[in-house]
Amino acid sequence: MALEKIVSVDLIEVIENGCVQVRTKTAIKEDGVEISSKFHRHVVVPGADVSAEDAKVQAIAASIHTPEVIAAYILAQQERIPA
Numbered sequence: 086m087a088l089e090k091i092v093s094v095d096l097i098e099v100i101e102n103g104c105v106q107v108r109t110k111t112a113i114k115e116d117g118v119e120i121s122s123k124f125h126r127h128v129v130v131p132g133a134d135v136s137a138e139d140a141k142v143q144a145i146a147a148s149i150h151t152p153e154v155i156a157a158y159i160l161a162q163q164e165r166i167p168a
Contacts, residue, residue: 089114094139102161103131103154107142131158 096108106128113121129135132155135146 087116089117094141097142097145099145099149103149103158105129105142105146105149107138131155 091110091112091114093110093112094107095110096106098106100106106126109125109127111123111125112119129138129142129146131150133146135143138146
């Protein structure tokens with residue numbers, strides 16, 4: 086009986102405001118058959134450090150997070166703060 090733990094980014098979504106939603110799947114396999122799995126989600130906002138992210142997430146963020154998108158995101162966040 087061989088157990089194996091596999092962690093993979095299985096879903097990447099880009100939201101209208103430039104945020105990148107990332108879903109990571111952790112699967113446990115026994116003799117090649119998945120016996121358990123769980124998911125974790127996190128969001129990468131425009132301008133965030135993506136150096137620790139999966140290579141696919143880094144590539145998407147590099148193409149989506151332009152200076153214009155970052156500025157628009159920051160402005161939108163500032164507008165949400167009550168005066």
